[in-house]
Every structure is written in C-alpha cells, then in structure tokens.
Amino acid sequence: MTAWQIAMPAGQPGTAVWHVDLAAIRLTPARARWLSTDEQARAARFLRPQDRDRFVHSHLALRRILSGYLGRDPGDLCFDPAENGKPELGGPDRDRLRFNLSHSGSHALVAIADGTAIGVDVEVARPLGDVMAIARAHFHSGEITTLAGRSAAERPMAFLACWTRKEAVVKALGTGLSLPLDSFEVTLPPGPATIRSWARGASPCHDWSLHHLDLGAEAVGAVAIARGGESCALYRLPSDGETL
Template identity: 40%
Template structure:
C-alpha cells in the first residue's frame, strides 16, 4: 500500500510503496496496465520476473500519484529525460518528482518547481564497507564511520550513501559529480551542502527521513539560488 511519510519540508510529499503489495491495495490496475511502450520494454529486459514486477509496480505507483497531483490520467502522462536521463513530466508547470527503489520498497518524492532527489536503500551485508567509503566519501565522513562501533557502521554508511545519492539526483548530474567531492554526513539531520557543478557551487539541502521500515532513506532539494545549475 502507498503510505505517505511524515516530512517537514514544505511543498514536498514523500510516499513509501510496498512493491510486494497486491495491485488492488493501491487502487490501481495490475502493474503494467498504465505503462507506456518504453516502460514495458524496459521491464521486459529484466532477467528475473521479480525485478520486472518491482519495476512495473513502482512505475504504476508513480503514475498513480502524479495523476492525483496533475489531474492527468495515469496512462496519458508522458515523460522526458534530462541531460543525464533524469525523468521529468512533459507537461507545462509539472511538479518535480523523483523515485528510488531497493528490494521490496520504493520511495517517491513529489515537489513543486525545485528539483528534488530521493534515495532508499535496504540493508545488506557489505564486506568491503570501508573500502567503498574511502572511494566515495570525504575524509571526515570516513572518520565518522571509523569512530563508530563496527556493528553500527553499516547503517551509518547506508545513511550517508542515501544522502549523497539524493543530492546527486536532485542536481540531475548522474555520476558526473564524484560523491566524495561534497559532504552529506553520516547522521540524519538536515544540512545544506555544496556540490561542484560546471565550476560553480550548487547549494543542496538534504535530510534523512524515517520511512517506517528497515530501509534507510533521504530526500534532497536544490536551493533557490542554485536552481539554474541543476540539469
């Protein structure tokens, strides 16, 4: 069932979607009935049906929520891709949105005109956690991880990872910006950080969110003075 998550930033709605819930619980058709040809083709390329189902279910939920926001029928919504393939609605005055999924969960964010990004990660065992951190985190973020008991590092790592991913997705840069070039932090509070975009400083605010499941999640948005730098 789609579940709106408590969140304090004005103008942004966050929805947690259980991709294993039957379609009837979402008041939507069977996953795939609203999808366009490109989405159906993408779903067909997954090797495992489980992954194809999750893709169809997440995109069906996205269309359902965007239809409620825009008044356009779910199947009639059309999407375009930004410079780094970040999807956007092909509709005048359309709200910004972003989606992430991991395991059985999807997180959908719908905002106003400010570019936004969301990320969700289900915990999983990681033998090379600190090696990954050293390649993708700042020196201070790595130090924060090392200061924690080993048992607490995984969730702190994933918290930082989701925060960085949300920032990069808000800017729409894909992986063209190295995640180790900006601070997102391993703790959940809101902070404004600076990403290097086209030789300029792009201000992005990020905060971790409680999605009431085992996964970790974050949402980020580009600050007004930097929106011209988002892709």
C-alpha cells in the same frame, strides 16, 4: 477520481516523499495499460522476474501518485528524458511538477516538488561486507573519518545513511557519475542531515535542503531539495483497499 487514484493530504507542503510497499501492489490488466510502450519495453528487458516486478510496480505507484497531484488519469501521463537523462513530465503536464523515484527490495520512494529539483534514494538494510573499504573508495575524507569513529554495530546503517544522502543529492542534480561522490560532504546520523561542504565549482546551487527519511528498521532513505529551508513531509502510499 478513477480507480486506484489517491486524494492528496490536506495542507501538504511544497515537497513530499511517498513511501511505497511494492509487495502490496497488485498488477491488474487495467493498471498494466497505464504503462507506456517504452516502460513496457524496459520492463521486458529484465531477466529476473523480481527485477521486472519491482520496475513495473514502482512505475505504477509513480503514476498513481502523480495523477493525484495533477488530477489526471494515470495512463494519460507521459514522460520525457531531460538533457541529462533524468525523466520529467511531458505533454500538457510539462513543468507542473518535479519528481524522482528510487527503489530497493520491496521499498520504493517517490519524491514530489513544485518548482525545484529534487532527488531521493532508498537502500534496504543488508550485509555489506567491508563498508570502510567502500567508503574510502567513494566518500569525502570527512565522511570517512566520521564513519570510522562509529562502532562496528553502528557502522553499516551509518554507511547506508551517508550513501543515500549523497545519492539523493546526485539524483537531484541529475549529473549521474559525472559528479564524484567525494566532491561534497554530508553529515551522518544521529545528527540532522545537511550538506557540510562542496568542492569548488561542484554545486550549481548554493542553497540545499537535505532530509533523513525514517522508513523503519528495514531500509534507509534520504531526500535532497535544491532549495534552502525546504520542509518535506513523508507519506505512506495506501495499498489496495486502503484509504489515506
């Protein structure tokens, strides 16, 4: 095991999400060499240092986590864009695992699945303005009605929960903006996360698992798995000097 790799938890399920504190990651010269030429070029295009750091640290974390599953050096991993643009493992690791990455503020989530599509989304709690106006522009009518029934104090976090659940589904599908967010309905807290309905022809997969991720008071997260009845463990990525 090379420096800064992780040992996988015993008895891990087929799917898992890793919660990463990006502020706890240190960029060292050795870790910088993990990044591909493409990743380095993408990082250099960010104008704001905090955006560049968020990109670099989240990709270092992604490589660290994947290397633990695959038993390979983080710098040896390569990624290819799929036809829909969603990155996937390339080279000798092609088709071994599916993954997805999301970050917001100092929080990042890395989702891992074996043999099925997976999507994850995280949003940091922050002032949002008129969430009902945003919901009416993007959400399913059932979600709008449910959100309107929440108190003013509950509404912002309920909105973020709905948003992350929908984004996780879209990211799992890899359809991007081609799938309207109002073409399917998800539940809102406090009930369990589920997909309640799809518009005709909207989903190529009939069985889905959707999970709310408890990230504390600062952020909201969700993971969508294109396989019914799938459990998902939530782990915290150890920071420098920590062990699992």
